[in-house]
């Protein structure tokens with residue numbers, strides 16, 4: 001996972017509420033058992049002229065020449081709702097999106113962002129709309145997303161500050177593998193489980209013995 | 218100290234307080250399916266790690282398997298076979314129990330977990346699937362995660378997360394005849410919005426919930442993710458205990474006695490404080506049907522497509538798009554709207570009670586000319602039970618296809634679909650654009666509404682169908 005500190009990049013507005021993960025990456029675009037090869041399928045239903053085609057729809061915002069190479073997506077409420085497929089974030093990240101600014105995110109999608117080094121920035125809707133209007137007015141405008149300072153700037157001007165919980169922030173900045181971090185607590189986990197076995201034995205005994213003989217419908 | 222049900226489950230699972238507010242939480246059960254779970258297992262093995270507690274993980278084939286009778290590893294979705302084989306290989310290599318295609322316990326993950334007693338009250342359960350919240354119906358903290366988090370849970374038996382906020386929805390009153398948990402779930406989303414439960418663990422309580430059997434509770438909790446909730450919870454009671462007794466992976470002997478005592482003590486204290494509280498009158502709910510492309514865009518079945526101003530200015534753009542997609546205009550009546558297809562299935566509504574209620578409507582009737590009607594039982598066990606009761610014959614005689622269990626056309630994976638512009642009444646949970654196939658128009662409703670509509674050839678009010 002690429003560590004994230006400060007990013008200066010252009011933005012693109014996609015101001016619709018409730019954009020779901022199937023819109024971000026349609027199921028039919030998830031062809032392999034891999035986390036890569038998904039960028040082409042990103043927003044496929046909107047991006048191409050018809051289902052299955054690869055002819056870009058010139059009307060779709062991401063296809064406009066002035067948006068090429070943008071890294072900050074500005075969007076509506078409840079972004080990433082629907083299916084929990086992590087492919088949505090893999091596709092966004094592979095396409096080059098490093099941060100998403102929205103009034104709110106679906107919780108699973110948000111966790112997937114953190115796990116993949118994409119910064120979910122949630123701010124008031126008015127602020128999101130202001131940002132969208134700015135990039136709408138001048139697509140070449142460069143925004144600086146400063147994660148350590150939790151602010152968005154244009155040049156030296158702070159456009160807004162934002163909240164992010166410290167552990168998500170650390171995970172994004174360090175770019176460390178979360179499994180390795182947790183496995184440092186392996187002994188503590190095993191000790192906890194040992195005690196838990198005494199307290200809740202049924203959690204452990206039930207799966208150890210498969211009582212298929214007394215199966216009921 | 219008094220607390221909510223969530224607080225109590227959380228405290229028994231908190232391995233360590235992480236810094237900055239996240240806790241490391243013990244995970245009791247991990248469920249995987251071939252679409253998003255195989256990738257987690259594969260990635261874990263490739264990184265040279267192993268599953269910390271393989272006996273607590275279960276894998277099943279449900280999402281992209283063919284549901285036609287006589288199925289094999291071959292799928293209608295191109296490359297689906299790769300997912301199936303990769304998952305099978307990874308499950309074997311990792312020592313994770315797999316309910317494969319031909320296993321009598323195979324079925325939709327959220328249907329088989331309760332029916333096998335894998336999910337238990339007070340347990341933590343995760344699955345890389347957004348409808349994992351269904352299983353909160355048994356009093357477990359069950360939530361959907363991503364594949365990377367699943368890998369973390371497999372490798373460490375834990376996840377690091379903040380305690381979610383809590384919301385209680387008290388539902389009092391009695392559901393009218395012909396009105397089900399599905400209608401209630403849709404009415405709640407219609408009232409409070411698709412973002413209404415954002416990030417919360419929603420505890421459903423009240424007399425209407427106590428009166429529901431476990432299958433109805435599963436339907437109610439299933440839709441919590443469409444409410445943007447972190448998950449749903451219902452405190453375990455004697456119905457929960459009775460439901461689980463004797464199931465394949467439920468505790469037995471002395472452990473059952475201990476478990477039962479523990480489970481029945483699990484509930485929010487009377488003076489527990491929730492971050493948010495709502496109440497709802499079950500008695501006011503009618504059979505519901507969605508008209509748009511989001512479960513919030515829902516009306517009572519005898520209603521009309523609302524005026525775009527009803528949602529306020531922000532909703533208007535979405536509104537127009539939804540109307541255009543669905544081929545409707547404000548003022549259109551939902552009942553009488555001609556349909557091309559009817560689908561009964563999915564983790565929301567494909568359990569035995571759902572099939573029984575739909576069959577009661579279909580008995581002695583025929584699906585209307587030109588309507589493609591499909592029933593996909595939620596699990597192989599449900600299918601066999603239905604066949605033992607003769608329900609399959611009722612479905613088939615009426616003109617329904619009777620399938621093998623799986624997710625099937627609940628979602629479009631690139632294989633089978635209803636055609637573009639086709640109007641489908643469906644017992645599933647999502648009416649998003651192209652969810653059931655490119656440009657397919659989905660109306661979500663209860664299984665009995667689907668059955669009645671299939672017979673009528675148009676969206677029908679089940680209350681006007683004499684039994």
Ligand code: SF4
Pocket residue numbers: 280325326327346348562563564565623624627628645646
């Ligand atoms: S039945 Fe539908 S909603 Fe349920 S798990 Fe399968 S695809 Fe998801």
